Amino acid sequence: MFVDEIDVFVKGGDGGAGCVSFRREKFVPYGGPDGGDGGDGGSIWLEAAPALTTLLDFHYRRHYHAERGTHGQGSNRHGASGDDLILKVPLGTVVADRDTGELLGDLTAPGQRILAIRGARGGRGNARFATSTNQAPRRADLGRPGPERWLHMELKLLADVGVIGFPNAGKSTLVSRLSAARPKIADYPFTTLEPTLGIVRAAEDRSFVIADLPGLIPGAAEGKGLGHQFLRHTERTRLLVHMLDLDPQTGRDPIDDLRAIDRELVAYSAELAGRPQIIVANKADLPDAAPSRERIERHCAENGLTLFVISAVTGNGLTELVRAVVARLDSLSAQEAGSPDPPPASSPGRSGARSR
Numbered sequence: 001m002f003v004d005e006i007d008v009f010v011k012g013g014d015g016g017a018g019c020v021s022f023r024r025e026k027f028v029p030y031g032g033p034d035g036g037d038g039g040d041g042g043s044i045w046l047e048a049a050p051a052l053t054t055l056l057d058f059h060y061r062r063h064y065h066a067e068r069g070t071h072g073q074g075s076n077r078h079g080a081s082g083d084d085l086i087l088k089v090p091l092g093t094v095v096a097d098r099d100t101g102e103l104l105g106d107l108t109a110p111g112q113r114i115l116a117i118r119g120a121r122g123g124r125g126n127a128r129f130a131t132s133t134n135q136a137p138r139r140a141d142l143g144r145p146g147p148e149r150w151l152h153m154e155l156k157l158l159a160d161v162g163v164i165g166f167p168n169a170g171k172s173t174l175v176s177r178l179s180a181a182r183p184k185i186a187d188y189p190f191t192t193l194e195p196t197l198g199i200v201r202a203a204e205d206r207s208f209v210i211a212d213l214p215g216l217i218p219g220a221a222e223g224k225g226l227g228h229q230f231l232r233h234t235e236r237t238r239l240l241v242h243m244l245d246l247d248p249q250t251g252r253d254p255i256d257d258l259r260a261i262d263r264e265l266v267a268y269s270a271e272l273a274g275r276p277q278i279i280v281a282n283k284a285d286l287p288d289a290a291p292s293r294e295r296i297e298r299h300c301a302e303n304g305l306t307l308f309v310i311s312a313v314t315g316n317g318l319t320e321l322v323r324a325v326v327a328r329l330d331s332l333s334a335q336e337a338g339s340p341d342p343p344p345a346s347s348p349g350r351s352g353a354r355s356r
Contacts, residue, residue, distance in 0.1 A: 003055040004155040006062075007098050010117045013041025013066035013082035015143030018123035021074030022136065032135060034076045035126040038143045039069025041119030042082030046095055048107035049088040053197065055155055057088075066117070069143060072125040079122055087116070092158040092236060098150035108158065116151060120144035156236045159197060159211035160329055164234065165243030166257050168250070170282040172196070173312040174243065175212040178322065202326045211237065235269070238332055239325065240277045244296060246289035246309075254281060254296045276332065278306050278324060285311035 016038025023031025044066050067082030089095075095104045095114060105114030123141030130137055163171040179198025196212040213234060234240065242261065244254040258279065265273040281296050283289055293309060300307035308324065310317030 003059050004157075006055050006058050006153055008058050008151045008153060009063045009148065010044045010151055011063075011065045011148040012043055012117040012146035013119040014068040014146045015039070015041050015120040015122040016069035016071040016079035017143045018125035018128070018140035019072035019074060019077075020126045020138055020140045023075075033126040033130050033137055034074055035140055036072030036074070036076050036078040037125045037128065038072045038122030038141075039079035039081040040122050041069050041143070041146045042066035042084045043119045044085045044087065044116040045113050046087050046089050046093070046105070046107065046116050048091050048093065048110055048112045050091055050110045052088055052090040054090060055093070055153055058153070066119055066146065068146070069119070069122045071143070072122070072140070076125075076127055078125075081122070082119060084119075086113075089153065090155055092156045094154045094156060096152045096154075098152040104151070117147055117149060120146045157197060157211050158209070159237050160208040161200075161210045161239050161241055161325055162213050162234045162237035163210065163241045163243055164213055164261060166245060166252065166261070169243040169245040169257075170312045171243050172212050174241075174280075174282070174310075174318075175210055177312055177315060177318060179210060200322060200325075202322050206326060208326065208329055210241075234265075234275075235272060237275070239328055240275050241321075241325070242277050242279050244279065244281045246281050246283045246292045246296075247286055248288045248292060254292050255299050258296075258299075276328060278308065278321075278328065280321065281307060281309045282312050284309045285314050285316065 018038050019035035021033065021035040023034050025031055044064060064085060064087065066085045069082045070079035072079045089107060091108060091110065093107045095107070095116070096102060097104060104116070107114065121144055123143045126137045126140045129139055163174060165171055175196060175198050178200045198210050198212070199207055200210050201207045242258065244257055245252065246254060262273065265275075279296075279300055281293060284293060297307060297309070299305075306324070308317055308321045310321055312318070
């Protein structure tokens with residue numbers, strides 16, 4: 001089960017109570033106060049763990065309590081503080097207070113931690129209250145109860161490339177051909193019900209992470225279909241591979257599909273709509289795909305869009321597509337670093353590769 005959004009209850013450890021005690025030693029008739037302080041309660045931390053890819057563990061357990069501090073004792077012995085509780089979450093987890101909406105942190109680096117809830121302070125023992133006018137205080141503080149809150153955790157996958165498109169456009173087949181990921185593949189819409197990550201090794205020392213995202217339909221920005229999952233995880237991607245279906249049997253026009261998905265991106269986020277895209281026309285191996293292919297090639301040429309015509313099933317055009325993706329990612333990295341763009345990789349012209 002893929003879980004990418006969940007609410008979790010966390011409670012900091014209670015503080016230990018302070019102690020009321022007086023020294024009792026032989027031949028010391030006026031022993032003073034020696035009650036120790038109570039220990040502090042443990043805190044709860046969230047830590048990003050690269051080995052995790054889902055929030056599934058929190059689906060089975062929703063309540064977490066840190067260890068309480070122990071009570072103080074005589075002879076100025078302070079109570080031990082409670083141990084901190086560290087909860088592992090996947091990279092890309094955004095954490096907020098469920099009730100107030102306050103953003104607590106965004107865990108994007110391995111080992112990064114944020115404080116979910118702090119433990120309570122322990123109470124003071126009576127030794128803390130001794131003064132020149134009150135040399136035998138008989139009071140101590142109780143430990144404070146640990147604070148508590150509900151957290152809302154939302155996972156946004158960290159991927160270099162997100163593959164988007166209408167259901168059954170061939171996104172899962174493409175990801176399975178380029179990486180070792182094995183998403184579910186079938187000849188009916190909405191086969192992919194959850195995002196899938198794969199690593200594409202383009203060269204000996206060059207690889208990138210690709211995400212197969214659930215299919216999009218009109219109205220996805222309002223939550224129709226699987227659009228809410230699709231759009232959330234697309235926010236993290238640096239480059240979008242926009243898959244179009246050339247199969248005439250679907251009854252859809254690839255240009256209309258391209259415009260429909262772009263409208264959903266704009267409706268969800270203007271920043272997301274401006275993300276770099278590579279247009280990929282899939283299923284070019286079908287015998288009746290030529291008319292649709294010619295129309296999308298003409299449309300992309302007229303609008304200056306990068307187009308690659310491929311067949312994810314046969315593998316035609318995939319090598320050129322991977323090269324173009326790597327070149328675009330390197331260009332984006334150079335722009336982010338403020339350096340000149342790297343020299344372009346050897347790839348076809350504006351209309352991209354053509355599978356024959």
